[in-house]
Amino acid sequence: MSSSSATEVDPKLLEILVCPVTKGTLRYDREKQELISEKAGLAFPIRDGIPIMLADEAREIDDMAIDSSAEKE
Numbered sequence: 120m121s122s123s124s125a126t127e128v129d130p131k132l133l134e135i136l137v138c139p140v141t142k143g144t145l146r147y148d149r150e151k152q153e154l155i156s157e158k159a160g161l162a163f164p165i166r167d168g169i170p171i172m173l174a175d176e177a178r179e180i181d182d183m184a185i186d187s188s189a190e191k192e
Contacts, residue, residue, distance in 0.1 A: 128168055138163075139172050155180065 133147055138156035145154040145163070153162040154170055161177035163170055171177075 128165055128170060132170070136170060136172065140174055153178070 128147065133145075133154075136145055136154065137143060138145055138159050138161070140159040140161065141156060143156060143158040145156055147153075148155055148162070151162070152165040154165065154172075155162050156177075159177075160180055161174065162180050163172055163177045165171070
């Protein structure tokens, strides 16, 4: 198994995951290996292909970061 496939998140898992804070949808940022909750302003890390869906582990993001990453897609 290559290292890049080890960090990939199962697409089926991405379809069912929601933000634990807002219960809203999440956006997958493949480059940063994070799941972004724009409503909560949080980025949940993905470690070894496993989303860490704990608010205590999430990184706070600002509006500018959300806007610029959404423009790339």
